[in-house]
Amino acid sequence: MEKKIILDGIVVAKHVKDQLKDRIEELKGKDVVPCLATILVGDDPSSETYVRMKGNACEKLGILSKRIHMSKDTTTQELLEKIAELNNDPSVHGILLQHPVPGHIDERKAFEAIAIEKDVDGVTSLGYGQTAFGFGEYPSCTPAAILEIMDFYKLSAEGMHAVVVGRSPILGKPVSALLLNRNATVTTCHSYTKNLPQIVKQADIVVAAVGKPNFIKGEWIKEGAIVLDAGYNEGNIGDAEYESCAEKAFAITPVPGGVGPVTISMLLKHTVHAAEKIAEIQGKHK
Numbered sequence: 001m002e003k004k005i006i007l008d009g010i011v012v013a014k015h016v017k018d019q020l021k022d023r024i025e026e027l028k029g030k031d032v033v034p035c036l037a038t039i040l041v042g043d044d045p046s047s048e049t050y051v052r053m054k055g056n057a058c059e060k061l062g063i064l065s066k067r068i069h070m071s072k073d074t075t076t077q078e079l080l081e082k083i084a085e086l087n088n089d090p091s092v093h094g095i096l097l098q099h100p101v102p103g104h105i106d107e108r109k110a111f112e113a114i115a116i117e118k119d120v121d122g123v124t125s126l127g128y129g130q131t132a133f134g135f136g137e138y139p140s141c142t143p144a145a146i147l148e149i150m151d152f153y154k155l156s157a158e159g160m161h162a163v164v165v166g167r168s169p170i171l172g173k174p175v176s177a178l179l180l181n182r183n184a185t186v187t188t189c190h191s192y193t194k195n196l197p198q199i200v201k202q203a204d205i206v207v208a209a210v211g212k213p214n215f216i217k218g219e220w221i222k223e224g225a226i227v228l229d230a231g232y233n234e235g236n237i238g239d240a241e242y243e244s245c246a247e248k249a250f251a252i253t254p255v256p257g258g259v260g261p262v263t264i265s266m267l268l269k270h271t272v273h274a275a276e277k278i279a280e281i282q283g284k285h286k
């Protein structure tokens with residue numbers, strides 16, 4: 001077999017961010033500073049870490065980060081009002097509502113309230129629908145990251161059997177749609193799937209998006225398959241058991257250092273794109 005490829009998310013993320021630098025400078029020349037608003041509700045420590053990482057990544061590149069932290073007893077109504085305020089704020093180009101929000105809040109209703117032109121995280125049903133139809137501007141960031149990694153390493157999905165384990169609205173479902181649009185044959189698995197190991201065994205491409213540490217085992221992986229692990233569990237552990245899967249795989253993403261860093265770079269890329277569109281509109285009105 002050819003040499004195994006470790007798909008290095010830090011290298012891919014750097015490549016994406018390097019390409020944004022000139023675009024950000026050009027925007028600043030037009031007096032537009034790209035700005036991402038992040039909303040964190042409650043005080044879950046790992047969510048706080050993710051949101052902080054996203055904000056820091058923005059600032060490092062010259063993107064403004066407007067960080068909104070709301071208390072854990074925020075009501076759905078209060079959250080909707082905050083989102084409306086950000087929708088109407090012309091200095092904000094992208095809005096990210098960190099998932100999950102506390103259980104008493106209607107998360108879907110809150111996601112749906114984000115204006116489509118600011119939905120850089122691809123969480124609205126319209127954004128998802130556009131992604132599924134193949135013309136969306138901002139697919140959700142982790143699915144976009146998975147394709148970015150494949151593109152960087154010139155791994156084609158065409159004609160491949162892709163098995164996605166997980167069907168959440170911001171990960172499993174949209175990544176299934178993106179792979180289908182790349183002409184893969186896609187099987188989406190979930191908690192009701194029977195014979196999961198046998199299905200995974202048929203995969204040329206496995207996407208792990210389960211939310212359970214070390215869930216996908218090396219014995220399930222076909223020799224020479226590509227393993228893309230979106231999982232991110234307590235203690236920096238992926239959803240695929242790395243050592244045993246790496247033995248079988250032709251290419252694999254590690255955790256950490258795989259899909260995670262690229263996810264953040266996609267968020268930055270989408271925010272810059274959203275700012276460019278605003279700058280273009282403003283230019284036309286001058």
Ligand SMILES: NC(=O)C1=CN([C@@H]2O[C@H](COP(=O)(O)OP(=O)(O)OC[C@H]3O[C@@H](n4cnc5c(N)ncnc54)[C@H](OP(=O)(O)O)[C@@H]3O)[C@@H](O)[C@H]2O)C=CC1
Nearest residue numbers: 142166167168171190191209210211230231232233260263
């Ligand atoms: N790196 C990144 O940027 C990101 C990483 N993540 C990580 O990805 C993982 C998944 O996240 P997310 O999609 O939000 O998680 P969710 O919990 O929303 O979804 C998990 C999915 O896995 C399915 N599932 C659960 N148990 C099983 C099982 N035993 N067999 C088969 N399928 C099962 C569920 O099925 P059902 O629908 O039937 O309940 C569900 O569709 C997590 O580790 C998370 O931390 C998430 C977002 C971004």
Ligand SMILES: Nc1nc(=O)c2c([nH]1)NC[C@@H]1CN(c3ccc(C(=O)N[C@@H](CCC(=O)O)C(=O)O)cc3)C=[N+]21
Nearest residue numbers: 050097098099100121141232256257258260261263264
């Ligand atoms: N609306 C919404 N959109 C999201 O995209 C979203 C979300 N909610 N909720 C939580 C998950 C989780 N997530 C991660 C992003 C980057 C890393 C990441 O960069 N991880 C580094 C490790 C960083 C470290 O811990 O030092 C790595 O894998 O190498 C991890 C996880 C985005 N999520």
